[in-house]
Amino acid sequence: MPQSRNFTISDRDDLPPFDPRWSEWPCPGDQAIREALLRAHEDGSWGRYHGPNVEQLEAELAAFHEVPAALSCASGTIAVQIALRSLNLPDGSEVILAAYDFPGNFRAIQDSGLFPVLVDINPRTWCLDVETIEAAITEKTSAVIVSHLHGGIADMPAIREMADRRGIAIVEDACQAPGARLHGKRLGTFGDVGVLSFGGSKLLTAGRGGAILTERADVLQRAKIFCERGNHAFPLSELQAAVIRPQLKRLDQWNQRRWSSVQRLRELLASWEGYLSPIQLRADSEPAFYKHAWLAKSEQVATRLVGRSEKLGLPVGSGFRGFTKRPSSQARKVGTLNDAENAASRTVLLHHPILMHELAAMDWMARWFSWELAAMVGSRPDSESI
Numbered sequence: 001m002p003q004s005r006n007f008t009i010s011d012r013d014d015l016p017p018f019d020p021r022w023s024e025w026p027c028p029g030d031q032a033i034r035e036a037l038l039r040a041h042e043d044g045s046w047g048r049y050h051g052p053n054v055e056q057l058e059a060e061l062a063a064f065h066e067v068p069a070a071l072s073c074a075s076g077t078i079a080v081q082i083a084l085r086s087l088n089l090p091d092g093s094e095v096i097l098a099a100y101d102f103p104g105n106f107r108a109i110q111d112s113g114l115f116p117v118l119v120d121i122n123p124r125t126w127c128l129d130v131e132t133i134e135a136a137i138t139e140k141t142s143a144v145i146v147s148h149l150h151g152g153i154a155d156m157p158a159i160r161e162m163a164d165r166r167g168i169a170i171v172e173d174a175c176q177a178p179g180a181r182l183h184g185k186r187l188g189t190f191g192d193v194g195v196l197s198f199g200g201s202k203l204l205t206a207g208r209g210g211a212i213l214t215e216r217a218d219v220l221q222r223a224k225i226f227c228e229r230g231n232h233a234f235p236l237s238e239l240q241a242a243v244i245r246p247q248l249k250r251l252d253q254w255n256q257r258r259w260s261s262v263q264r265l266r267e268l269l270a271s272w273e274g275y276l277s278p279i280q281l282r283a284d285s286e287p288a289f290y291k292h293a294w295l296a297k298s299e300q301v302a303t304r305l306v307g308r309s310e311k312l313g314l315p316v317g318s319g320f321r322g323f324t325k326r327p328s329s330q331a332r333k334v335g336t337l338n339d340a341e342n343a344a345s346r347t348v349l350l351h352h353p354i355l356m357h358e359l360a361a362m363d364w365m366a367r368w369f370s371w372e373l374a375a376m377v378g379s380r381p382d383s384e385s386i
Contacts, residue, residue, distance in 0.1 A: 015367050022361045023315045025353040026205040032246035040242040049231065053241035058211070060248055064179075065186045065194070065213050069220045072211045072236035073227065076175040076197025077104035079210035082234070083171045083193035084112040084143065086212070086223035093142035094332065096168075098128050099340035100322040101147050105173065106331075109145070116331040117141070118323055123339040124280035125152035126293055126319075126347075130159050136334040137166055146191065147173035150293030150319070150349060151262070152279050153182055156190035171195060178204050179251040180288035187288075188213050193223075198240065203254070203290050203352065204247050206240035258289045258355035261362050265292075265350075268366035275301055275373050276348065291349040293319070299345045305372055306348060314368070315354050319347030 027033055037046075045051035054072055061070035073079050084095070095109045099118040109116045119132040126149045133144050144163065146154050156172070163170050172191030174180070180187045188194030193216075198209030214220050227233050247254075266278050276294040281287055296302035302318065309316035322344035324337045354361050 015364070015371070018312060018314055018364065018368075019357075019361070020313065022354040022357050022364075023313070023351070026200065026207075027247070030246075032250075033243050036242045036246050037239070040239050045242070046237075046239045048238055051238040053238045053245065054236055057236075057241040057245050057248075060245060061196070061211055061213065064248060064251075065189050067189055067194075067213050067215050068217070069215075070211050070213050071220060071223050071227075072209065072241065073232075074210065074234040074236060075208055076173075076195060076199060076202075076210035077108065078234045079195045079197070079212050080105055080108040080145070080171060080173065081111055082223050082226055083195055083212050084108060084114065085226045086193060086214075086219045087143060087169045087171070088218075088222060089114060089142040089169070092140075094138065094140045096128075096133055096136050096141060096144040098145075098147060099324050099333070099337045100126065100320055100343040101145070101149070102173070102175070102320060103323075105145050105147065106323055106326075110330075114142070115140075116323070116326075118326070118331050118333045118337060118340075120335050120337050120339045121343060122152075123295065123342065124277075125154070126150050126279060126343060127152045127154035128159070130155060130162050132335065133159065134162050134166065136332075137168065141166075141168055143169040143171060145171045145173060147175075148177040148180065148187055150176065150279055150291045150347070151281065151287050151289045152293070153177070153180065153187065153282050153285050153287060156182055156187070160190050169193075175199075175202065175210070176290040177288040178202070179255045181286040182282065183284055189215070192216060193219055198236070198244055201290075201351070203288060204244055204251065206236070206244050209236045209240045209244070211236070254356065255286070255288045258352060259287060261355040261357075261359065262287075262289055262292050264359055265362045265366055268362065269369055272370065272373055275377075276369065289355060290352050292352075292355075294348045295342065296346045296348050301373075301376060302346045302348050304376060305369070308372055314365075315351035317349050317351065319343055319349060 040046040058070045096117045170191035172194045174188035175197035194213035196211045198206045279293040
């Protein structure tokens with residue numbers, strides 16, 4: 001029977017209760033965030049339409065990503081729509097996106113008067129590949145949304161070259177990967193527009209919020225015009241901006257800490273890869289882990305792990321439902337979309353808060369995964385049926 005390097009089924013009796021602190025978020029007890037809240041109260045900026053924090057955060061986001069401009073807004077979802085609107089795409093033209101992606105991206109395309117085109121994902125990275133994008137391009141194609149999901153990173157230099165050659169725009173969704181780098185360049189800066197989210201579960205959090213990043217002055221101008229309705233129609237508040245700023249200063253440090261935790265957990269679970277295949281990580285990257293993904297051997301394995309974790313209150317969940325079942329009236333589908341279907345039914349995700357804790361938390365999770373998998377294998381002499 002397969003087992004992880006250090007843990008066997010017998011260890012289950014010695015496993016202590018899960019520490020609920022490992023799932024706490026956002027940033028419990030963070031002194032820098034508390035001080036930012038107090039400053040916003042003391043200077044009155046918390047209740048202003050316009051104050052110093054939003055302006056300073058936008059400047060800091062632009063400097064952090066080494067782009068000329070960042071524009072904040074109310075959510076990552078509205079940021080995708082602002083990005084699409086700012087590109088001045090022809091009405092009714094097609095936008096390519098992965099058949100496995102965040103549901104708000106599909107809706108943002110529709111709400112922008114554009115038509116979604118669904119393509120398959122790379123089963124090892126949960127991201128789009130340049131070949132599948134290019135195969136879906138027609139004379140109606142105007143743009144592609146490329147999302148970096150679950151620790152995976154799309155090959156943005158190859159996608160950028162192809163998009164320039166084929167004359168389509170890129171919206172780069174880095175909502176799950178703030179601060180991550182590819183070839184030393186921050187994610188969110190390869191596209192014509194990059195998108196960030198500051199939602200309540202995100203690595204940079206203010207409960208709600210988002211931003212776009214761009215090097216194009218025309219895109220920034222159109223984005224501002226779209227948002228202007230006598231005032232910013234989709235604003236980030238001064239109070240939200242105030243609490244994001246200290247988090248941004250420590251994002252690289254926090255991402256490195258999460259990466260160390262992920263490396264340990266992957267090592268401890270390496271011998272279970274026949275049952276849980278981890279997301280493929282690029283050697284030329286510095287990843288960020290809002291979630292870490294495994295592809296379970298079967299839907300049964302994924303359902304068991306997620307179901308057991310929910311009963312115990314563990315930070316383990318399933319992936320997106322995806323768009324493979326959308327009717328042809330809502331989207332054009334290219335190819336079989338088999339890998340997107342597999343991702344929708346077999347993805348197992350570890351949520352990021354536990355990655356910020358002591359390595360004993362990773363040991364605990366490895367023992368739990370190992371015991372659950374061993375119990376499934378041990379209950380079936382024919383392990384191929386799992």
